[in-house]
Amino acid sequence: MSEIHDLTALEQGALVARGEVSSTELVEHYLERAERLDDVGAFVTLTASQARSSAQHLALAPAVAGDSPLRGVPTAIKDLNLTAGVPTRFGSPVFADHVPEVSDAVALAIGEAGMPSLGKTSTPEFGSPCYTEPEGAPPAVTPWDRSRMAGGSSGGAAAAVAAGLVPVAQGSDGGGSIRIPASCCGLVGLKPSRGRISGFPMYGDPVGLGTSGSIARTVRDAAALLDVQAGRRPGDPAWAPAPAGSGASLFLEACDREPGLLRIARFATPVIAADSPVDPECLAAYEDASKLLEGLGHDVDDVPVPLPLEAVPVFETCWAVLTALSVEPLPEAARERLRPLTRWLAERGFAVSGPRFGLAVGELRRLAARALEALAPYDAVLTPTVATPPLPVGAIRDDADPARDFENQKRFTPWTSAWNVTGMPAVSLPLHWTSPTETTPTLPVGVMLAARPAEEELLLSLAAQVEAAAPWHHRRPPGW
Numbered sequence: 448m449s450e451i452h453d454l455t456a457l458e459q460g461a462l463v464a465r466g467e468v469s470s471t472e473l474v475e476h477y478l479e480r481a482e483r484l485d486d487v488g489a490f491v492t493l494t495a496s497q498a499r500s501s502a503q504h505l506a507l508a509p510a511v512a513g514d515s516p517l518r519g520v521p522t523a524i525k526d527l528n529l530t531a532g533v534p535t536r537f538g539s540p541v542f543a544d545h546v547p548e549v550s551d552a553v554a555l556a557i558g559e560a561g562m563p564s565l566g567k568t569s570t571p572e573f574g575s576p577c578y579t580e581p582e583g584a585p586p587a588v589t590p591w592d593r594s595r596m597a598g599g600s601s602g603g604a605a606a607a608v609a610a611g612l613v614p615v616a617q618g619s620d621g622g623g624s625i626r627i628p629a630s631c632c633g634l635v636g637l638k639p640s641r642g643r644i645s646g647f648p649m650y651g652d653p654v655g656l657g658t659s660g661s662i663a664r665t666v667r668d669a670a671a672l673l674d675v676q677a678g679r680r681p682g683d684p685a686w687a688p689a690p691a692g693s694g695a696s697l698f699l700e701a702c703d704r705e706p707g708l709l710r711i712a713r714f715a716t717p718v719i720a721a722d723s724p725v726d727p728e729c730l731a732a733y734e735d736a737s738k739l740l741e742g743l744g745h746d747v748d749d750v751p752v753p754l755p756l757e758a759v760p761v762f763e764t765c766w767a768v769l770t771a772l773s774v775e776p777l778p779e780a781a782r783e784r785l786r787p788l789t790r791w792l793a794e795r796g797f798a799v800s801g802p803r804f805g806l807a808v809g810e811l812r813r814l815a816a817r818a819l820e821a822l823a824p825y826d827a828v829l830t831p832t833v834a835t836p837p838l839p840v841g842a843i844r845d846d847a848d849p850a851r852d853f854e855n856q857k858r859f860t861p862w863t864s865a866w867n868v869t870g871m872p873a874v875s876l877p878l879h880w881t882s883p884t885e886t887t888p889t890l891p892v893g894v895m896l897a898a899r900p901a902e903e904e905l906l907l908s909l910a911a912q913v914e915a916a917a918p919w920h921h922r923r924p925p926g927w
Contacts, residue, residue: 451476455920456520456614456668457699463519464510470502470519474563477521481565481612484926487597488579488587489607491526492534493566501563508561513695517671518561523607523616526567527574527600528659529649530554537773538570538581538600539789541781552645553617553659553676560675565613569603572786573773574619577627577856578843579603582786586840589632590924592888595837598628604662605632611927615668617676621657622766623832623863626875629662630893631837633877633922635910637661637669640901641870642687645680651772654765654808655685656867665920666910669874670698673903687901701904702911709826709909711740711896712750717834717861719759720854726835728892732879733831736894739878739917740829747829753818754865759857761814762868764799764807771796791849815869819900826902827909830862832875832893866897872906873897877919888925 451459451473462468478495498521505519524530526538529551536542550558557564569587571579579587579602587602589595590610597606601618605628608616618625620638629636637660644659646652659676661669674696679686690697715733717723737747770792774782782790799807822828843859845852866873875893883889896913898906914920 452480452611452614455665456663457516457671459614460516460518460520464516470505470563471499473519474498474502474521474565477565477613484610485612486593487590487606487610488569488585489603489610489612490523490566491536491569491581491584491603494533494564497533498563498565501558505561515560515671515675515695516699517615517675520562520615521565521613522557522562523566523568523604523613524554524557524564525601525604525618526570527619528553528617530564530567533567535567537573539572539785540582541777541784549648551649552647552680556676556678557617562675568601568607568616570600572789573770574600574621574624575770575789575792576600576844577623577860579628580840580844588840589837590926591633591890592837594839595890596631596840596842598631598837600624601662602628605629605634605636608632608634608662608664609924615661615663615672617659617672618662619657619659620867621652622867623860625660625662626832626863626873626893626895627860629875629877630832630891633891633919633924635661635663635666635669635877636875636893637673638866638873639673639677639903640687640872642683642685643903644676645678645683647680647682650684652769654769654811655870656765656769666907666914667699667702670702670907671696673698690904698903698907701907704908706905706908706912709745710824711745711747711827711829712822712825713737713747713829714750714752715831716752718752718754718865719762720857720861721756723834723858723861725831728836728879728881729831729834732892732894733829736829736878739913743912743916753821754814754868758811758814758868761807761810762864764804765811767792767795768799768804769796787846788849788852792853811868818865818869823899826898826905828897830895832863832895833860834858836881836890836892862895870900871897872900872903874906874910876910876913878913878917880922
């Protein structure tokens with residue numbers, strides 16, 4: 448390892464803690480890379496002066512017991528997250544001049560942990576699609592093939608980590624938006640349990656689908672960033688129970704524990720698009736992961752899909768209303784500037800009455816309860832992450848036919864949203880890589896593990912065990 452960006456985020460944090468490198472040096476290293484190498488559509492805003500100021504402040508503030516092991520390590524914040532004094536455009540030209548006066552819980556937690564943010568990472572409009580192709584900005588692409596998408600909606604964050612522009616990054620996930628880009632970019636993507644991370648100050652998701660999470664190159668880095676973000680605030684309407692113990696690194700510590708012998712359910716039948724074809728490479732990843740888990744001593748059992756097809760229109764009703772909630776405050780002239788997909792979803796949402804929305808939320812919770820009951824005997828669940836390796840930019844998007852665009856998205860990612868519905872923690876792991884052909888280079892393919900609600904510690908322990916058995920950190924995309 449000859450370059451600082453070859454090290455894990457935790458290794459870089461350890462160098463800072465020992466005084467062998469300063470946070471300022473790390474910030475300068477990554478700013479130079481971001482300015483020179485961002486041909487992957489990672490950043491929409493670089494905040495160089497703020498990052499330098501944060502790093503310099505750390506040099507004047509002595510480290511204390513209980514500091515995050517990521518103290519001093521640069522990161523980035525998704526363009527959906529309110530960040531005081533920094534343009535936050537929600538992936539939309541309608542908010543081109545929007546500069547919040549407040550930061551949300553995630554941005555505050557990252558700052559309080561002493562992690563300088565280099566800027567805002569790219570996201571599609573309001574974080575809705577599973578690809579990242581925002582208006583007025585380059586598409587986010589996977590560094591493994593810059594003609595192919597990085598996934599979405601945390602595509603910019605995943606592209607930044609996969610290209611070595613930051614060592615670890617925050618993302619958000621309402622239907623797979625962390626795990627999808629993690630699969631496309633060969634990374635670990637961790638969506639925690641519902642209520643694990645505060646939604647302060649907006650609390651804008653009445654359905655409970657969305658949460659912040661971690662995008663990293665290793666399970667331990669993802670766990671350490673979860674430790675930074677996790678926790679309740681006094682006004683939170685609901686929260687996940689805190690892990691047992693005390694200290695600032697409880698989820699990271701879980702990675703160093705053996706998970707024991709587990710019962711693991713598995714299914715590869717698509718959940719939200721029953722007729723969706725699944726690429727043989729994604730099925731091979733799933734089968735290889737099953738064999739790996741069995742080789743580690745776990746029992747792996749085939750189970751029926753825990754969510755019925757009747758859940759799909761209920762989920763879509765809720766998703767459309769959430770889009771309408773984002774659009775509702777805008778004047779009519781601004782709405783006309785929104786993407787066709789956003790307008791189409793919002794129109795569907797506006798057509799839903801208040802009572803009908805309430806019924807949909809209740810039905811979604813009942814469906815989730817039945818799925819959780821069906822999966823209760825199992826410690827974890829294995830599925831593919833996506834139905835195909837990363838597709839060419841524009842392959843899913845269809846501005847002329849937003850309904851077709853939406854169907855394309857469902858067929859690409861027919862599993863991830865199930866765990867948003869149930870509130871279970873889930874992680875995509877980069878366990879498979881396609882063989883190169885004359886026209887296609889090697890591409891990453893993720894597999895997904897989920898656990899019971901609030902059991903991130905067990906999920907991380909299992910994911911770390913899998914990583915130790917089949918490590919991937921040595922893999923580097925072209926141009927690294």
